Structure formats: structure tokens, C-alpha cells
């Protein structure tokens with residue numbers, strides 16, 4: 001008997017190839033099975049989507065090729081995984097093949113059946129020797145960690161019985177991580193094959209978190225029970241983590257946004273830490289939001305569990321399914337996969353969903369140990385000495401802290417020494433020849449570097465235009481603040497009499513592997529008194545001796561054209577403030593200083609009260625009035641081309657040809673505009689905003705628009721188009 005499996009393979013994003021290709025097979029293949037199939041002159045990895053006994057109409061045996069091999073050492077990808085992938089492709093307007101294959105580890109594509117078999121054997125051996133030292137039950141009878149605070153205990157209780165996504169709105173330092181750990185523990189104890197997915201914005205920033213999960217769970221569940229999944233891993237490491245999750249030997253996957261696509265047959269809980277963080281939104285390929293997909297995935301997994309449980313109840317008595325839920329899930333209680341979104345500054349989307357009752361909001365307003373949140377001190381820069389980069393009172397306050405043995409953080413969202421180098425004679429500026437942006441002056445290695453295309457040159461000795469020797473930096477970056485502070489604090493002594501030490505942490509200082517960990521360790525150990533850095537110092541760290549945090553250049557965000565800028569600024573400052581006073585004993589003296597030229601700005605009044613709910617309520621009113629997300633729905637059509645004219649022409653033709661598409665009357669198409677940074681690496685960039693009051697209408701319109709967009713590519717006006725893409729729910733417009 002012959003079968004006609006439809007197989008998903010990696011197809012280019014907009015190739016127009018149908019969702020799947022039909023092959024022939026002697027064997028019945030399960031949906032989700034991994035196969036290798038011929039495609040053109042190559043043999044590629046594919047995922048079986050369906051396996052009918054009849055060929056699709058009009059297709060003859062001679063027109064189809066046979067499946068080359070089946071990766072039969074691996075169980076098929078389950079229905080929930082396939083559903084999440086299918087949804088993501090549809091929602092984010094990409095091909096199913098692209099999304100499905102990008103969700104698998106790259107190395108799996110190259111692996112033959114024999115290699116795979118060898119690998120699986122090696123893994124099995126390694127696992128056997130990594131078995132837990134003690135019986136799980138005895139170890140878990142003494143769970144690590146703290147006695148729960150009342151708020152933590154309540155949150156856990158509520159999570160266990162929630163029937164909707166849970167938004168854990170917990171102040172900075174309220175112990176959200178402990179809630180994640182306990183919730184994870186409950187899930188792992190509830191069954192022998194249960195799994196948990198924990199997502200973080202950038203795993204490298206929080207080595208502490210990984211250590212805490214390993215410490216807590218590896219003794220009980222074995223050395224391979226916690227695996228990581230993120231883009232900083234080697235292809236071999238990624239494959240290994242993926243296999244561990246897919247085969248169930250890993251019980252916890254800790255990862256970045258890509259981990260939302262991990263295959264986890266026993267998934268019962270998804271944690272999204274710092275759910276407001278923009279890095280959950282992918283900026284390339286399928287521009288998915290991992291947070292939103294996590295919510296969707298939990299729903300799909302819950303439905304599958306409920307269906308499975310119902311089938312078990314109605315069927316003849318039988319032993320629990322392999323991977324089964326023999327234990328822990330009470331009769332009548334529906335098994336669920338929970339999703340827990342945690343943040344001290346939730347996204348307005350999630351906040352709004354909780355307002356509407358679609359999410360369950362759990363609040364943990366108190367800090368562990370009863371400490372208070374830092375006091376906000378605004379420094380009015382209008383009253384500081386002319387040209388001062390750091391206000392004298394701020395520097396003095398930092399000196400006092402250091403003398404007491406406390407630490408300070410200084411936040412500036414710009415790396416390098418100065419954003420521009422300029423000649424004051426002729427007006428030359430250090431522009432990038434390939435981008436519409438200035439190259440940043442890096443004093444340490446005396447280079448001018450473009451942060452957009454990477455173009456780097458030695459700093460010229462004299463002005464390239466007029467020969468003037470006097471070219472100088474304009475504005476300031478982290479390198480310069482580090483240098484200035486070292487000078488300003490040169491006479492300050494630590495309690496032991498040694499001089500104060502200033503360090504810097506940003507993408508430049510942490511480029512080398514392991515350097516970030518070393519710099520964080522220097523701060524934790526007290527070697528460093530002041531850490532200057534970009535937003536990476538504000539995120540998620542549990543520093544114990546910081547009592548002063550300073551934001552020294554927040555103003556640009558106050559008046560940015562992007563309607564999300566206030567939300568981002570508020571979150572950044574509140575998160576930064578949250579690094580101070582985490583030790584309750586010192587929290588009374590903790591302060592957040594903000595230098596600003598606009599101390600009267602209303603955002604600061606709300607920040608002063610640490611009143612996120614008030615801030616969110618105000619913002620949501622504005623958004624509602626303007627029909628902005630979460631009240632309206634947006635997508636961007638983006639075009640890159642050799643010239644701005646061509647990029648915009650493509651968008652304009654696309655808009656014209658949208659006439660007559662379904663639901664066009666519910667869609668607003670805005671004029672094509674250049675991006676703020678219009679040219680990057682000699683490519684001109686433009687975009688068109690697409691808006692609707694209805695998510696469904698926007699979705700259906702975009703789907704109908706896809707084939708039209710493919711067609712527009714070949715319009716004569718669009719000659720010179722480099723690429724185009726649709727970004728659904730864009731984070732910046």
C-alpha cells in the first residue's frame with residue numbers, strides 16, 4: 001500500500017510555494033514525523049503534516065518523489081507543537097515551512113539517520129550516569145530556597161487554580177523568581193514526565209537565574225534536567241538541548257524567545273519573566289512575539305490535555321498513557337498548561353488584558369524583607385553649572401555612598417565615548433558613508449564606528465574636509481561618563497581607605513565570551529563601587545549593595561515620536577530603580593536620581609510614587625482615544641530598496657492594489673514614509689502603517705494582501721527593491 005504524505009520543508013519566506021509538498025511513502029507516517037525528502041537536487045529535512053492514502057487530486061505517482069528516509073529514532077512532533085507553528089505562520093504572515101523549520105535546531109537539518117542514532121545512544125549513556133544522586137521524593141521533601149512570603153504563597157495558590165493566563169505584577173525585589181521556582185517544582189512533582197518552559201529576555205544577562213534553577217532542581221532531577229536554549233549556544237549545544245526537551249529527558253527549558261518553539265511533549269507551565277521586555281519580539285524572519293505565542297501555546301496545550309483526559313475518562317479502563325498524568329491531577333479537575341507572565345512594569349497589552357479579566361492579575365506589591373522602593377530625586381539640569389554632564393549634588397551623593405561601602409549604578413543608554421565627532425571650523429561631522437547616521441567616537445581604541453552597519457575607521461588626525469586639527473567629541477556616551485566619574489571621584493575613599501573604583505558595562509565591554517559574568521561578579525563581590533552602563537545594567541539583576549541608581553540622560557525619550565516611548569522609559573527607570581535597596585536593611589536610604597531638563601513632566605510625578613497602575617491607566621486612556629494598541633491593531637509593511645523612491649513606490653503600488661480586497665473598508669493605510677534611520681548599509685528603508693480597529697479584520701486583510709504583495713515585486717516601479725516584509729503587532733512605528 002502506498003501513502004502520500006504532505007511534508008513541510010523550509011521554503012523561502014515569500015516563495016509562494018504551497019504550504020506543503022506531496023511525497024510518496026511505503027509506510028504510514030505519523031503527523032509530526034521528521035523525514036528527509038528530495039527537493040530539487042538536494043535532500044532536506046521535512047516535517048510530515050498529514051499522511052493520506054490517496055494522492056491529492058490531479059497528482060500522479062510519476063509526478064511525486066519518494067520520502068528518502070524517516071528519522072525514526074525521534075518521536076513525532078506533537079499536535080500542540082504543530083498547531084503553534086501553524087498559528088505563528090498564519091498570524092505573522094510567513095510561510096509554514098519557514099516557521100516550522102526555523103523552529104527546529106539548525107543542526108538537525110544536516111543529520112542523517114545513522115548520525116542521529118549514534119547521538120541518541122550517546123545521550124542515553126550520558127543520562128544514565130547523570131541520574132539524580134538521591135531519590136526525587138526525599139530531596140524535594142526539603143525544597144531549597146526560602147520560606148515563602150505571604151504574597152508569594154498566595155500567588156502560587158492562585159496560579160494553581162487559575163483558568164486563564166496569569167499576570168504576576170510583582171514589585172522589583174518582591175521575589176518573583178522564587179514564585180517561578182516553586183511553581184516549577186509543583187509541576188515537576190505532579191507527574192514523572194511533566195515539563196516547564198521558562199523564558200527570559202536575554203539569558204546572558206542573568207547568569208544568576210540559570211544557576212538558581214540548576215541548584216534547585218538538578219540534585220533531585222539529575223544533571224540533564226535543566227537545559228538552555230538561546231542563540232548564543234553552538235549548533236551542537238542547541239541540538240543537544242532540543243533533543244533533551246523533545247525526548248523528555250530535560251524537564252526544564254530555560255531560554256530566550258526562540259524557546260517558545262521548543263518541542264516539549266510534557267509541557268505544563270510556561271513562565272515569561274520580564275514579560276514587558278521588547279526582546280521577546282523578533283525583529284527578523286517571522287517577526288513573532290514570544291510572549292504572545294506563549295499565551296497561545298498554553299491555551300493549545302491545555303485544550304490538548306483536556307481532550308486527552310476526556311478521551312481517557314470515556315474510553316475503556318486503561319493504564320495511563322506513556323508520558324501520562326497518572327499522578328497529581330485530581331479527578332474532575334481539568335489538567336492545564338499554565339502561563340505565568342511576570343513583571344514589575346507589565347506591558348500595556350497585558351495590563352489591559354488583566355483589566356478586562358482575560359488574564360488573572362496577581363499582585364505582589366511588597367519587597368522581600370519589607371524594604372521600601374527607592375526615593376526618586378529629580379535633578380533640574382536648568383540649575384546646574386553650565387556644561388555639567390553630571391550634576392555636582394549627584395556626584396557628592398555618590399561619594400557619600402562609596403565612603404559608606406555602598407554601591408552606585410549610572411545608567412546612560414548610549415555606548416562609546418561620544419555619539420558624534422565634529423569639526424567646529426567647517427562643520428564636518430563623523431557621518432557614516434553607508435547610513436543616514438553618525439559614527440560613534442570610541443576613545444579606547446580610537447575608532448569611529450557605525451552602530452548600524454558596523455563600518456569602522458581609525459579616528460582621523462585632522463578634519464577630513466578642511467584639515468583643521470581641532471576636531472572634538474559632541475555629546476556623551478558610557479566611555480566618557482566612566483572617564484569623568486573616575487576623575488570626579490578620584491579623592492573618594494572606600495571604608496577600607498582604598499580609592500573608589502569605577503567600571504563600565506555595555507555591549508562593548510561584554511563582547512568577549514565570559515566577560516559579562518566577570519563584570520557582574522566584580523560588582524557582586526564589592527570590587528567595583530560604581531558601575532556605568534547601558535540598559536543591560538538595569539535588567540533583572542539582584543545586586544545586594546546598590547543604594548543609588550542614576551539615570552543621566554532620559555529626556556530624549558520624553559519627547560520621542562514613538563507612542564510607546566513613555567511606556568519604555570517608565571519601565572526602564574522603574575526597573576533601574578529596582579536595582580537599588582534590594583537589601584531591606586539598606587532600602588530606607590536607597591535613591592533613584594534622574595537628571596532632566598523637564599522636571600515638571602507628568603511622567604516623573606507618577607514615577608515618584610512608583611505608581612505603575614496610575615501610569616498604565618493614563619497611558620491606556622490616551623491609547624484608547626487615539627485608537628492605538630491595545631485598542632487598535634497594527635501592522636507595518638516594510639520595504640528596503642536601492643533608492644528611497646523605489647522603496648516607497650513599492651509600498652504605494654501595494655496600497656493601490658489593495659483596493660477591493662476583503663475588509664479593505666475596515667483598514668487604514670497610512671502614507672509611505674522613510675524610517676527614522678532611513679539608510680543602513682546603503683539600503684534605503686521605508687514603511688507603511690496598516691491599522692484596523694479589529695484584529696480579525698486586519699488578519700484577513702493581510703492574508704488576502706500577501707499574493708498581491710508578491711505580485712507588486714515585479715512592477716516596473718519596484719525595480720531595485722531589495723526585500724519587503726510584514727511586521728504584525730510592531731513594537732516601534
Ligand SMILES: Nc1ncnc2c1ncn2[C@@H]1O[C@H](COP(=O)(O)OP(=O)(O)OP(=O)(O)O)[C@@H](O)[C@H]1O
Nearest residue numbers: 146147148149172173174175176177178368540542
Ligand atoms: N521568601 C523569601 N524569603 C527571603 N528571601 C527571599 C524570598 N523570596 C525571594 N527572596 C530573595 O529576595 C531577593 C529578590 O528576589 P527576586 O530577585 O526574585 O526579585 P524579583 O521579584 O525577581 O525582582 P526583579 O523584578 O527586580 O528582578 C532575592 O535575593 C531572593 O533570593
Ligand SMILES: [Zn+2]
Nearest residue numbers: 432435450453
Ligand atoms: Zn553605517
